[in-house]
Amino acid sequence: MQHQFNNRWKSVVLSLGCWAIIDVAQAQSPDSTKQEITNDEDFSMYDNVGFADEGARRYCSPKIEGLSPAKLISVGYDYQLGYGLGAGKFTNQANRILEPDSARVLNSRGLRLGFNIPVISRTDLVWQMGANYWEQRYSMLDPDGSKLKTDHPLLQTLSENGLRTFGVSTTLFKPLDDTRFLLFQGSADLNGDFSPPGLMPLKYVKYSAALVYGIRPHEKKQWGVGLARTYRVGELNYIPVFLFNWTDPANKWGTEILFPARAHVRYTINPRNMLFGGFELEGQSYRLWRVSNSYSIQGEDLEIRRGEIRLRAMYEFSLKDFVWLSVQAGYRINYRYEVDRLVGGQEIYRAFGLLSDEPYVMENRLGNPLYFNISLNLVSP
């Protein structure tokens, strides 16, 4: 019943997403055929002009020339090939020790939906709001290839429920003048195995944010430095971030970097066909077993700290006007997939081991498979 509901719900969302992309694209009928050039005037007369309003100011743009277009709506599917998953030893509330177990993951895959709508889009302020839904479902067998038979709670819940993320996000771009700007990105995500299905209490929301102070010295370069609160390595961390977007004078080569979250080199075949090579750091904390406390320790909540590096090549191109297809292939390298506990409802903040060396309650091993991702996108003007 639940499975049917999930499938029906997924079909509705997928259909709406595709419909929105196609319908909006069809509503647009670019007229690029009529172009009457009347160059019978002396254009040099426009060299010596200035603002009619002497108090007018120039502001820098959030984009640079040659940058890949922002995605307003994205409907995608992510697929990882097979790998081994070794779930670690675990002691539950009743001090019953569960021995390590392992499984063969045939594939893990899932839908990825994203919406990003401009709320205020002005020269002196850009504010966007977004929402996203990501899922990761696992098909597993026993290591010998037979049907999965396990008592291990992690393997059970991943096999039966997978992991899901519901999130909202916001982006603010505030130009300070014609070269300097502030960029703020924030997000709130509910992540978990959602077993049994339903909404999770808001106290489990994970908040991420980044603030960057940047400089845009000219049309083809912007850079900045800032600080981020992030779960991209699986657990909470506060790290410096570095922005560097650049396009070469011939508009062929460029970079799109928000390090350490992602870094790509871009090659522009033409403004409607772009190739990328680089990596993305992906991760979140997922709440597990949200009702049953059979697997908790002294009633504390447990979460997976999942962090992975995706080395990848991408090809993004315009199918028609503003509808773009993005295809990517790469290698998914596991960075962390441990189960951690919340102490009094609070995450253990380790600061890469500098502030705490508290061990994880379950240490797991994942193989590193090839992966593929395809998405249909409506891109921004």
Added chain:
Amino acid sequence: MKKLTLFLIGLAISIQAFALIPGEDGDRLLGVWEPSNGRARVKVEKIGSKYYGKIVWLKEPNDPESGVPKTDKNNPDANLQNVPLKGYRMLKDFVYQGNNQWTEGTIYDPLNGSTYSCTIKMTDPNTLDIRGYIGVSAFGRTDIWKRLAVKK
């Protein structure tokens, strides 16, 4: 009778003047404007009852690779890729709707060769909100253009 004739002539002139008001208001769009990126200047003209804007100045007039004047090389229509950008009509078909708004037009972005639906709103005599969008206005971006005048 003479008074009646004068009254009718006066009424006719008033009606004619009133009828012209929308056109005269709409003509406030005429002039030279600069988009927020400062890379171009666009002259708005009136042809028939509609308003059009053409590029009359470029901050970087020549192609950095070839050194020759820039053309519309990103246009998806290969027949238009050799058309010079100076003089290129990037705003088209705007109709004045009253209330300081011009609609039903399109805006062309030479950087990516895309044409967007567009509305123009004059927020003060020297400032335009130019909103380019895809299909529905929510999927769009507003740029602020400033009126230019000859330097004294």
